[in-house]
Amino acid sequence: MTRVLNNCAAPAKLNLFLHVVGRRADGYHLLQSVFQLIDRGDVLHFSLRDDEAICRSTELAGVPAESDLVIRAARLLQTAIIARGAKTPVGVDIAVEKKLPMGGGLGGGSSDAATTLLALNHLWQAGFSREELMQIGVKLGADVPFFIFGRNAFVEGIGEAMQAVDTPSRWFVVIEPGVSVPTQQIFAETGLTRDTKVVKIADFLGAATSFGKNDLQVVAEKLFPPIADAVKWLQQFGEARMTGSGACVFCGFTDERQADAALDQVPAQWKAWKARALDHHPLAQLLQS
Structure with a gap:
């Protein structure tokens, strides 16, 4: 089993346009947008532990580990593995190199969570499909499934409906x-x-x-x-x-x-x-x- 996965990219996204086309009865806004992946983002490092603890090994100003989407994503995946009847996977130390600004509209936290799910699905040999990881990711935020989807996309609804789209090289x-x-x-x-x-x-x-x-x-x-x-x-x-x-x-x-x-x-x-x-x-x- 691979025990370390370093330099895992968590790319930012840009909204090439963003339209608000309605509002649901529960207050959620209905959107249309095209999400564009770009080659700048945060970088995450994962190292499996010998116990079952999930720890963030770096400090992020203003973001307690317990509320960090990275830690929450790892725990959700761990829980999903156990729910399948599998043995509790070993824990992991996660280091985050934060390059994207918080509150910048670039999807940084959501991308970090998606990268965590992708990386740990591999390290823990969980075997979840892309669609299954997207279903886990949406519990963390509407943008998380997009980064697991892994393609530039025409996005609708509250962010859950995606169609792959080819965008110009820019x-x-x-x-x-x-x-x-x-x-x-x-x-x-x-x-x-x-x-x-x-x-x-x-x-x-x-x-x-x-x-x-x-x-x-x-x-x-x-x-x-x-x-x-x-x-x-x-x-x-x-x-x-x-x-x-x-x-x-x-x-x-x-x-x-x-x-x-x-x-x-x-x-x-x-x-x-x-x-x-x-x-x-x-x-x-x-x-x-």
Whole structure:
């Protein structure tokens, strides 16, 4: 049995558009979006223990281990293995190299949880299928199944309905405006648009340029002015918009040189970086072994 799995990528995602098209009776918002994987993210390391404990071996400011999605994901998988009648798997030490900002709209915590499920399914030789892991992951958050799905996707419902979609090969410049946005606060705002017209996947695929908008952006910009400042600055290079519920802002480029030229000009007040579009999750092969 393999006992160590290091340098496991937990890639970020960008919402190429994000429409709020309705609201369910239980309060959950109905969305349409395209989720784009990129080659920047957190990095996780897993080492099996000789006992049954699940431990995080790194400190994350403001995130107690017990509430960390990484630890919760490992325990959910452990419980699911036991529910199958199997012996309790050995424990694991998990180290997290946090590169993505919290409250950035990049799906960092959800991606960390998905990578944990993918890695431990392999290390523990649990044998769960992709669909089974997605069912476990949704208990942790609506975005977790996407990262287990492992492909860029046209996403609907509350995030549970996904269709694989091919997206252009692009580079992105991403700006971190320096604020952390609570997702629940954005969705609770009375001024949020909740009735955008429903679109079809063909509408997105047929668009010659950037498609749609982010319905959450107007609300987020009002509550967190640095987001509006970053969007306005980045718009000089193309269609700039916020990802997710914020706070990060991005712009796409057809080649790396264009991205580098824009990145070189980002004001020092902001942290900024470039990333390449991915077609598949880096750990997708773990479900084929």
